[in-house]
Amino acid sequence: MPKLFRITQRLSQVVLVLFFVTFLVTILVRLLPGDIATTLFPFATENEKIAIRDELGVNSNIFVYYFRWLGNFLTGDLGIYYSAGQSYEEASLTVWAMLSQTIPRTLLIMVYTLGFSLLCSIPLGMLLAYKADTRIDKVISNILFGLSSIPNFAVGLGLAYIIGVKFELLNPIGYITWAEGPAEHIKSVIMPVLSLSLGLIATFTRLLRADIISTLKEDFVTMASSKGLSNRWILWRHVFRPSSLSLLTAAALNMGSLIGGAVIIEVIFAINGVGMFLVTSIALRQYLAIQSTVALIAIAYILFNLIVDAFMPKIDPRIRSHHGA
Amino acid sequence: MAPNLKMLANKPIGYRLSVLWLGVCAVFSIFGDLFPLPDWNYSDSEVLGVGMFSPGHFFGTDFIGVDQLSAIIHGTRYSLGIALTTVFLAMVIGGFLGILAAYRRGWVDAVISMYFNTTLSIPTLILVVTMVAIFASPDPFNPKTTIPRVLVVIIAVTFVLIPVLGRLARSSALSWTGREFVLVAKSMGMKPRSILWQHIVPNVLPAMLSVGFLAAGVVIIVEGGLALLGAGAEPGASWGSLLARNRGDISIIPHTTFIPVIFISITVMVLNYFGDYFRTQIDGRESRI
Numbered sequence: 001m002p003k004l005f006r007i008t009q010r011l012s013q014v015v016l017v018l019f020f021v022t023f024l025v026t027i028l029v030r031l032l033p034g035d036i037a038t039t040l041f042p043f044a045t046e047n048e049k050i051a052i053r054d055e056l057g058v059n060s061n062i063f064v065y066y067f068r069w070l071g072n073f074l075t076g077d078l079g080i081y082y083s084a085g086q087s088y089e090e091a092s093l094t095v096w097a098m099l100s101q102t103i104p105r106t107l108l109i110m111v112y113t114l115g116f117s118l119l120c121s122i123p124l125g126m127l128l129a130y131k132a133d134t135r136i137d138k139v140i141s142n143i144l145f146g147l148s149s150i151p152n153f154a155v156g157l158g159l160a161y162i163i164g165v166k167f168e169l170l171n172p173i174g175y176i177t178w179a180e181g182p183a184e185h186i187k188s189v190i191m192p193v194l195s196l197s198l199g200l201i202a203t204f205t206r207l208l209r210a211d212i213i214s215t216l217k218e219d220f221v222t223m224a225s226s227k228g229l230s231n232r233w234i235l236w237r238h239v240f241r242p243s244s245l246s247l248l249t250a251a252a253l254n255m256g257s258l259i260g261g262a263v264i265i266e267v268i269f270a271i272n273g274v275g276m277f278l279v280t281s282i283a284l285r286q287y288l289a290i291q292s293t294v295a296l297i298a299i300a301y302i303l304f305n306l307i308v309d310a311f312m313p314k315i316d317p318r319i320r321s322h323h324g325a
Numbered sequence: 326m327a328p329n330l331k332m333l334a335n336k337p338i339g340y341r342l343s344v345l346w347l348g349v350c351a352v353f354s355i356f357g358d359l360f361p362l363p364d365w366n367y368s369d370s371e372v373l374g375v376g377m378f379s380p381g382h383f384f385g386t387d388f389i390g391v392d393q394l395s396a397i398i399h400g401t402r403y404s405l406g407i408a409l410t411t412v413f414l415a416m417v418i419g420g421f422l423g424i425l426a427a428y429r430r431g432w433v434d435a436v437i438s439m440y441f442n443t444t445l446s447i448p449t450l451i452l453v454v455t456m457v458a459i460f461a462s463p464d465p466f467n468p469k470t471t472i473p474r475v476l477v478v479i480i481a482v483t484f485v486l487i488p489v490l491g492r493l494a495r496s497s498a499l500s501w502t503g504r505e506f507v508l509v510a511k512s513m514g515m516k517p518r519s520i521l522w523q524h525i526v527p528n529v530l531p532a533m534l535s536v537g538f539l540a541a542g543v544v545i546i547v548e549g550g551l552a553l554l555g556a557g558a559e560p561g562a563s564w565g566s567l568l569a570r571n572r573g574d575i576s577i578i579p580h581t582t583f584i585p586v587i588f589i590s591i592t593v594m595v596l597n598y599f600g601d602y603f604r605t606q607i608d609g610r611e612s613r614i
Contacts, residue, residue, distance in 0.1 A: 013442075020443040025455070032459050145601075149594035151546040153553055154586045157568075157575065161583075165576045260450030264550045268572075278451065279554050282458040294455065298447050 079288025106273035117200035125208025148202035156195035175271040211243040252308040354402040365399035403563035415486035423494025441488035456481035457556040538600035542593040
């Protein structure tokens with residue numbers, strides 16, 4: 001059963017990495033200077049402070065603290081978010097309640113970004129590969145190289161100024177949910193999505209172009225064209241399918257920087273997403289919120305990579321035979 | 326000098342422009358103090374929010390009267406300094422760990438690879454923000470114990486950069502150990518340590534150097550991002566923190582935001598260009614070996 005063995009091996013690796021990731025974050029959080037109870041509730045009485053420390057488990061050693069958090073995390077209890085205005089007894093806002101509001105926003109923006117980037121880069125990449133080494137290819141390729149180097153916060157600030165301030169076409173601040181009005185929702189995500197997409201479009205297009213050029217040299221393409229198949233059919237069926245594989249890998253590889261980019265873009269455009277939540281949690285010393293949010297981000301990131309790996313053989317049959325050999 | 330200049334003339338135009346830009350940045354960061362400009366954080370209440378190209382203030386000033394050219398020059402030193410230091414440290418430490426893992430295999434490899442995989446499975450910026458926020462945030466009741474911000478940024482970025490370069494060094498070293506000339510050296514009785522130094526390290530280094538350029542670009546972007554999240558260097562000290570400080574005034578004096586943005590973008594572009602350029606050179610070289 002080599003296949004089953006491979007899957008178990010991979011999964012145990014993932015579990016081990018997840019363990020270390022969450023433990024690393026725990027260490028970092030416990031290293032925060034200052035007394036947590038005093039920072040969270042400066043005006044609490046001494047007895048209340050002792051109760052808070054007990055509840056957070058910061059008196060016990062780091063292993064006990066970690067496994068208590070892990071137990072709660074696995075059973076779906078992400079901890080309490082201690083908001084500044086409330087006293088210790090009233091603290092009832094859970095981290096999950098905050099995340100369940102912020103996750104959909106960030107997720108939607110990322111899905112839009114990936115979708116939009118692929119939508120633009122696939123035809124563009126195919127066009128450039130088709131016109132390889134012509135004048136138009138050279139000009140566009142150089143422009144794309146430049147675009148791929150511009151950080152997304154630079155694009156974001158540029159858009160915010162030109163579209164938001166100079167021409168006042170869109171409101172540069174805030175996020176409106178779909179339920180509050182589909183048109184308003186689209187308008188509120190245009191600039192964040194554009195600023196995250198531009199770099200991705202450039203990266204994807206450059207990759208797809210190089211990939212398609214090398215695929216066009218393969219024997220099976222020559223074979224297909226000598227069979228008399230139409231160019232369009234060859235391009236979609238024989239060339240794009242294997243090339244889409246490296247596109248998918250690139251998408252998975254860029255996921256990490258996309259998450260990081262989303263954090264900054266959320267701050268620039270004042271969107272209450274996961275990134276904004278994390279940044280405020282760090283500023284407000286919300287131990288449990290930081291730990292649970294970073295753990296969730298890491299899990300999502302690792303799972304996404306795992307799924308991409310699992311889907312690859314489905315897209316490119318050649319991988320299946322390589323694995324078998 | 327003369328042969329160097331001649332060599333430069335044979336290079337593509339992009340290469341020459343990139344060298345020129347890095348040269349300007351180097352002059353800024355080395356001789357920045359010699360320019361007859363006001364201090365980078367001296368605020369002159371006579372000139373608030375002056376536009377670009379005004380007399381005495383080439384890049385204008387912001388709303389607290391800080392000369393932007395002086396701030397940019399000082400920022401060059403910080404931003405490039407942070408990028409150079411972190412990439413250098415990460416190359417040395419990551420290269421050492423990666424080659425060690427590939428050379429020793431067994432449990433050493435397992436431990437080092439686990440560190441690499443763990444760190445790489447948290448998105449870079451998230452990890453760095455958490456680390457900077459934790460180590461740079463003052464103890465509210467004992468503020469003097471705080472480590473300087475820049476140092477924290479350097480340590481945190483190095484920590485996440487080591488796995489990036491280390492994993493590359495590891496896989497590159499692994500692929501070279503399988504090559505014929507290494508097998509020949511082994512069969513001729515060459516000591517493992519000398520094989521490492523004479524055959525593996527010289528071949529791993531060029532690949533790391535080209536990725537080092539890309540990494541330096543990433544560091545500059547990450548530093549800018551950190552500053553925007555309020556976790557970068559001291560306000561106004563680097564390109565990123567200058568941009569973060571001026572961002573609020575974007576609707577009235579946009580040039581104070583866009584000058585650092587442009588400097589960051591061009592520098593990253595230049596570093597990416599060098600990374601790409603050296604990679605194609607190496608690919609050509611490796612296929613000949």
